[in-house]
Amino acid sequence: MRAVRAIARREFAAYFGSPTAYVLLAVYLTLSGYFFYSDVAFFVTFGAQVLETGLWRYVFIDFRLVTLLVLPLVTMRLFAEERKLGTIELLWTLPVRDYQLILGKFLAAWGFFLVTLVLAMIPFAVFYVYHPFALGPPTAGFLGLLLLGTAFIACGLAASTLTENQVVAAMVTYGILVFFWFMTWNEAVGSEWIVRVLLLLSLFDHYYSFATGSIQTADLAYFALFTLFFLYAGLRSLQSRAWRGVV
Amino acid sequence: MGSPRSITASGAGEICAEHLQKAFGATIAVRDVSFEVARGEVIGFLGPNGAGKSTTLRMITGVFPPSSGRCTIAGHDVVREAIHARSAVGYLPERTSLYGDMAVEDYLRFVADMKQIPHREVARAVGRSMAAAGIEHVAHRLVGNLSKGYRQRVGIAQAVLGDPPVLILDEPTSGLDPEQVSEIRALIRALGDEKRTVVLSTHILPEVEMICSRVIILAGGRILAVDEPANLERRLRPFREYSVRLAMPTPDVLAKIGALPHVAEVASRERDPLSVPHSSAADGTEVIVRVEHGFDMRREIAATAVGSEAGLIELRPVVMTLEEIFLALVGGEGDRRANGGASRSGPPAAPAGEVH
Ligand SMILES: Nc1ncnc2c1ncn2[C@@H]1O[C@H](COP(=O)(O)OP(=O)(O)OP(=O)(O)O)[C@@H](O)[C@H]1O
Ligand SMILES: [Mg+2]
Numbered sequence: 001m002r003a004v005r006a007i008a009r010r011e012f013a014a015y016f017g018s019p020t021a022y023v024l025l026a027v028y029l030t031l032s033g034y035f036f037y038s039d040v041a042f043f044v045t046f047g048a049q050v051l052e053t054g055l056w057r058y059v060f061i062d063f064r065l066v067t068l069l070v071l072p073l074v075t076m077r078l079f080a081e082e083r084k085l086g087t088i089e090l091l092w093t094l095p096v097r098d099y100q101l102i103l104g105k106f107l108a109a110w111g112f113f114l115v116t117l118v119l120a121m122i123p124f125a126v127f128y129v130y131h132p133f134a135l136g137p138p139t140a141g142f143l144g145l146l147l148l149g150t151a152f153i154a155c156g157l158a159a160s161t162l163t164e165n166q167v168v169a170a171m172v173t174y175g176i177l178v179f180f181w182f183m184t185w186n187e188a189v190g191s192e193w194i195v196r197v198l199l200l201l202s203l204f205d206h207y208y209s210f211a212t213g214s215i216q217t218a219d220l221a222y223f224a225l226f227t228l229f230f231l232y233a234g235l236r237s238l239q240s241r242a243w244r245g246v247v
Numbered sequence: 248m249g250s251p252r253s254i255t256a257s258g259a260g261e262i263c264a265e266h267l268q269k270a271f272g273a274t275i276a277v278r279d280v281s282f283e284v285a286r287g288e289v290i291g292f293l294g295p296n297g298a299g300k301s302t303t304l305r306m307i308t309g310v311f312p313p314s315s316g317r318c319t320i321a322g323h324d325v326v327r328e329a330i331h332a333r334s335a336v337g338y339l340p341e342r343t344s345l346y347g348d349m350a351v352e353d354y355l356r357f358v359a360d361m362k363q364i365p366h367r368e369v370a371r372a373v374g375r376s377m378a379a380a381g382i383e384h385v386a387h388r389l390v391g392n393l394s395k396g397y398r399q400r401v402g403i404a405q406a407v408l409g410d411p412p413v414l415i416l417d418e419p420t421s422g423l424d425p426e427q428v429s430e431i432r433a434l435i436r437a438l439g440d441e442k443r444t445v446v447l448s449t450h451i452l453p454e455v456e457m458i459c460s461r462v463i464i465l466a467g468g469r470i471l472a473v474d475e476p477a478n479l480e481r482r483l484r485p486f487r488e489y490s491v492r493l494a495m496p497t498p499d500v501l502a503k504i505g506a507l508p509h510v511a512e513v514a515s516r517e518r519d520p521l522s523v524p525h526s527s528a529a530d531g532t533e534v535i536v537r538v539e540h541g542f543d544m545r546r547e548i549a550a551t552a553v554g555s556e557a558g559l560i561e562l563r564p565v566v567m568t569l570e571e572i573f574l575a576l577v578g579g580e581g582d583r584r585a586n587g588g589a590s591r592s593g594p595p596a597a598p599a600g601e602v603h
Pocket of ligand 2: 301
């Protein structure tokens with residue numbers, strides 16, 4: 001546990017020791033703030049009544065996009081950078097297990113995302129001051145966003161173990177995530193049960209109920225499985241050095 | 248050091264490697280390497296580029312497992328009991344890669360956490376490792392801003408952090424300036440004196456002679472020889488050689504030197520085209536005096552040369568270069584049939600007991 005904490009702390013400090021972290025934060029907050037503002041304007045202009053379906057839904061669906069854009073850029077360095085610098089060689093000879101490396105890195109990126117989410121709540125707070133609202137639905141929305149981001153981070157981390165090139169790691173992550181997004185869009189895919197299975201697997205279809213303020217056990221389970229699957233994939237990829245011999 | 252140890256690992260040594268083999272795809276980087284290192288021994292891996300030194304050290308330290316064969320450190324299998332084995336090892340990789348964005352002391356604290364050094368002892372352990380590597384005065388500088396030599400020292404500090412009984416250093420002096428090279432060598436020797444087991448790799452022969460009690464010669468992924476550095480030369484060259492420069496090498500004085508006890512031969516230096524531009528009349532003429540091993544005849548040779556007014560300019564031992572050693576080792580194995588020995592300094596290489 002101590003090793004996990006040490007890795008997480010080091011990585012987290014590394015994020016905030018470099019300008020990229022601040023650039024990514026700024027991008028996230030600017031885009032999400034803009035989406036929030038335009039969604040509120042939309043809500044007011046069209047005189048919608050129900051916050052859940054008229055505002056929060058759009059806000060969180062928009063936030064999803066920003067998260068999709070930013071998180072792969074956060075996770076791309078996790079292992080790719082270590083490979084490139086060669087520091088991973090030392091990590092592999094220290095008395096720590098591979099799963100501890102994975103967990104430590106994961107927690108660092110996750111901590112970064114938490115910071116981002118907390119800052120992304122600022123527009124909500126401002127809105128609340130002028131127009132108090134029920135806190136439940138947006139809380140569910142943020143929980144959904146957190147789970148979605150956690151899944152993104154696991155996926156990005158696994159991609160980062162594959163290469164020493166950060167850009168490649170980010171592109172692979174985008175590829176996987178966008179695939180999980182678009183795979184239900186193909187209505188011509190054939191029989192209905194295939195569509196049903198795809199819906200079951202689709203990353204974003206499990207997000208929509210959070211966006212409208214409801215928490216479903218199936219969705220929680222889906223995100224947990226998605227995250228665990230990619231963490232495990234990352235672990236196996238790290239262990240593949242046994243036969244890949246890559247340093 | 249007594250006679251060279253048997254290289255068949257019996258499990259008694261601090262490091263026991265048995266039939267280590269590593270293949271990267273079709274290339275076999277290391278093949279059937281077995282050796283044993285006793286506690287407190289300082290052993291050197293000597294070999295040209297691509298010999299498989301780093302690959303061997305990486306298998307020992309657990310960077311990647313061997314394709315076949317096994318290795319134990321302090322009795323722990325490096326694959327199956329990886330955590331135990333790694334706890335006993337400090338490792339300096341060939342490419343000293345550190346996190347440039349951390350201060351030296353913070354980095355060492357991070358390593359201390361990773362090595363599970365008890366919380367109470369971290370500050371002291373970090374202080375001691377910095378003292379050992381001589382980097383206390385840069386404790387608060389960013390690693391990325393240090394010179395290469397100092398980064399190397401930080402690498403050594405993290406290796407010795409927590410006093411692991413085994414140190415594995417991959418080319419610890421490469422890329423440093425001469426002053427730092429000698430400082431790092433002194434540091435390694437001091438570490439060896441503390442009853443630590445040290446394994447280092449190098450392609451510099453004198454380095455091995457200076458630091459190591461035993462040397463493993465590696466080429467093409469195989470062990471060519473295992474021996475004490477002094478024995479190596481004795482085994483590969485029938486005589487010890489001295490280079491003697493005389494202003495006027497008369498046949499008379501050469502005969503007198505040749506008649507000294509234990510002197511086997513006095514020969515003129517074969518023309519070495521590279522040395523021509525450096526020799527001038529003032530440099531005199533160089534002759535090679537071959538003396539039986541185990542006898543130091545320098546004083547007698549000098550006295551004879553001076554007594555006969557031949558004008559002694561220089562007297563120095565001729566050490567074998569790495570190239571000569573490899574030629575002799577390889578020649579002792581394959582080329583002997585072809586050209587009667589590849590050693591350029593005389594008769595074929597002496598039969599080498601442990602040459603593989
Ligand atoms: N990760 C790898 N993938 C593929 N081949 C490798 C890898 N690492 C080493 N090799 C090959 O294995 C052989 C031995 O390499 P190694 O690095 O062990 O040599 P070395 O003795 O350390 O050489 P040097 O003195 O240059 O450091 C070389 O032919 C090298 O190309
Ligand atoms: Mg090497």
